[in-house]
Amino acid sequence: MKLTSLRIITKDIRQSVQFYERAIGQNAQWYTEDFAELPTGSITIAIGSTHTMKMFGGEDFTESKGQTSxxxxxxxxxxxxxxxxxxxxxxxxxxxxxxxxxxxxxxxxxxxxxxxxxxxxxxxxxxxxxxx
Known part of the structure; x- marks a missing residue:
């Protein structure tokens, strides 16, 4: 097994992608208006809008419970x-x-x-x- 990416789901994909581009110094590759990836050399940071969660069954599995773990x-x-x-x-x-x-x-x-x-x-x- 090989960990290949970490996906962040966000309500404002443009803001998140711009933040990570500046923070890690990599340009994102946009695949759709709702999904982009930033390679880091060891793992890919994938960023998807909340709209992409509909593809996984329609429920928003990413709603925060008020904690970050x-x-x-x-x-x-x-x-x-x-x-x-x-x-x-x-x-x-x-x-x-x-x-x-x-x-x-x-x-x-x-x-x-x-x-x-x-x-x-x-x-x-x-x-x-x-x-x-």
């Missing part, structure tokens, strides 16, 4: 440099760059739909080795 994580070369870019992209910075006990320097912020995003750079010898 997952974080989308990106390994980046320099989390502090990325912070300089991200702080101009969103007002929803949850945690400015900080070194975590497990050896990653992390930046936590939210996308326009409230999804948590973590940009991190391994900084301890153990973390660097893990992500070689």
């Amino acid at each position: 997952s974080i989308i994580e990106f390994l980046v070369a320099d989390v502090d440099a990325e912070f300089e870019k991200i702080k101009n992209l969103t007002d929803h910075i949850v945690q400015e760059p900080i070194t975590m006990p497990w050896g990653n320097r992390s930046l936590l912020f939210r996308d326009p739909d409230g999804n948590l995003i973590n940009f991190f750079t391994p900084v301890s010898p153990e973390a660097i080795q893990k992500f070689k």
